[in-house]
Amino acid sequence: MAESGKIDPMHQFAIEPLFGTDHLSLGGYNIAFTNSALYMVAAAVVLWIFVIGGMKRELVPGRWQMAVEYMTGFIKSLLIANVGEGGKKYIPYVFSLFMFILLANLLGLLPLGLIGLHPFTFTSHFTATGVLAILSFSIVLIVGFWKHGLHFFSLFVPHGTPLPMIPVIFPIELVSFMVRPFSLGLRLFVAMTAGHVLLKVLAGFVINSSNAGVGYGLTVGSASFILMIGISALEVLVAVIQAYVFALLTSVYLNDAENLH
Amino acid sequence: MPQIAQIAETYASQIFWMLLTFGFVFFVIGRGMVPKVQATADARDAKITGDLDAAKAAFARADEAEADYRTRDAESRAAAQATLARAKAEAAKASEGQLAAADAEIATRIGAAEARIQAASQAAMAEIETVAAEAARDMVARISGVNASDEAARNAVKAALAHG
Numbered sequence: 001m002a003e004s005g006k007i008d009p010m011h012q013f014a015i016e017p018l019f020g021t022d023h024l025s026l027g028g029y030n031i032a033f034t035n036s037a038l039y040m041v042a043a044a045v046v047l048w049i050f051v052i053g054g055m056k057r058e059l060v061p062g063r064w065q066m067a068v069e070y071m072t073g074f075i076k077s078l079l080i081a082n083v084g085e086g087g088k089k090y091i092p093y094v095f096s097l098f099m100f101i102l103l104a105n106l107l108g109l110l111p112l113g114l115i116g117l118h119p120f121t122f123t124s125h126f127t128a129t130g131v132l133a134i135l136s137f138s139i140v141l142i143v144g145f146w147k148h149g150l151h152f153f154s155l156f157v158p159h160g161t162p163l164p165m166i167p168v169i170f171p172i173e174l175v176s177f178m179v180r181p182f183s184l185g186l187r188l189f190v191a192m193t194a195g196h197v198l199l200k201v202l203a204g205f206v207i208n209s210s211n212a213g214v215g216y217g218l219t220v221g222s223a224s225f226i227l228m229i230g231i232s233a234l235e236v237l238v239a240v241i242q243a244y245v246f247a248l249l250t251s252v253y254l255n256d257a258e259n260l261h
Numbered sequence: 262m263p264q265i266a267q268i269a270e271t272y273a274s275q276i277f278w279m280l281l282t283f284g285f286v287f288f289v290i291g292r293g294m295v296p297k298v299q300a301t302a303d304a305r306d307a308k309i310t311g312d313l314d315a316a317k318a319a320f321a322r323a324d325e326a327e328a329d330y331r332t333r334d335a336e337s338r339a340a341a342q343a344t345l346a347r348a349k350a351e352a353a354k355a356s357e358g359q360l361a362a363a364d365a366e367i368a369t370r371i372g373a374a375e376a377r378i379q380a381a382s383q384a385a386m387a388e389i390e391t392v393a394a395e396a397a398r399d400m401v402a403r404i405s406g407v408n409a410s411d412e413a414a415r416n417a418v419k420a421a422l423a424h425g
């Protein structure tokens with residue numbers, strides 16, 4: 001990471017194949033098991049363990065079961081608030097989406113560097129967030145055309161649009177609709193990347209200023225370190241908020257598909 | 262920026278592992294486990310609602326039973342009072358009858374006693390008359406030596422007695 005005193009804040013996003021799977025391929029495509037894939041598996045496994053704790057199905061729940069039921073209840077109320085009663089059938093999808101992103105964000109924030117591991121946040125890669133965004137957008141398209149047929153295009157003509165305005169409004173609405181998967185995927189990628197870069201830059205300040213001398217270390221270094229503590233707390237908040245925003249926007253888009261507007 | 266710099270080598274691996282892991286999350290956890298967790302929570306909510314409804318119904322039944330008890334209480338009180346009043350009236354009537362009967366009995370007894378007293382006093386008067394008449398004849402015979410008739414003596418006694 002540190003080459004001759006120079007710290008590259010971008011190195012944390014580098015993808016490296018693990019366990020010698022560099023040339024693992026499927027149909028001509030390289031599917032090496034990378035550090036990114038490792039964290040995807042970790043997020044899935046942690047989520048799996050978390051939900052298993054909620055499977056006791058007791059009438060009077062314990063703490064763990066209560067926590068799992070709180071999360072499913074949270075997604076349920078999110079969908080009911082945004083989509084209505086018809087939104088309940090999306091609970092499995094939005095729950096998976098929210099929890100997977102949340103755990104990915106939080107696992108990437110773990111201070112595993114202290115024990116020599118390299119933490120990795122796969123939600124800081126648009127190749128990963130893009131898959132989720134395209135999945136959400138595809139579900140919106142499929143549900144929309146399945147339920148409303150070509151009538152789904154009326155989504156691009158808001159209620160009460162005067163007739164002469166329709167040729168103008170329609171392309172604008174269409175573009176704003178088509179931009180959704182990009183904004184969905186890029187928002188998460190940008191937020192996670194920016195936060196991690198900021199933390200790494202501040203960490204570089206601490207290290208480099210300490211190397212430059214005690215005076216720099218005590219002034220610039222400690223100031224940066226205090227700032228890092230605050231920003232780390234902020235990053236935990238961002239991790240939760242970005243997962244929530246992804247789930248919320250997905251349910252808002254699902255509402256368009258379910259109910260038009 | 263590795264996200265862009267490495268995209269050509271890593272996009273396939275990223276998409277593959279993303280679809281694999283998210284597919285596992287969606288199908289095994291989202292579709293397989295979450296509905297069961299949700300069903301447990303729904304069952305609990307239903308049970309709580311059901312229990313609350315049952316409690317409410319029981320409360321209503323208790324109110325009903327209390328109202329029922331109150332009306333029956335009032336009814337039986339009224340009935341008891343009516344029975345009491347009837348018994349009182351009957352008792353009063355019966356004692357009145359007995360009193361009247363006793364009065365009549367006493368009156369007849371008094372009448373009979375009075376009649377007996379009268380008869381006795383008449384008999385006594387007659388006795389006195391006879392004795393007085395004999396005494397008067399004896400006195401007349403002693404004083405004057407005349408044998409007064411029984412008739413005359415009797416009349417004289419009667420006159421004397423009448424004068425008192």
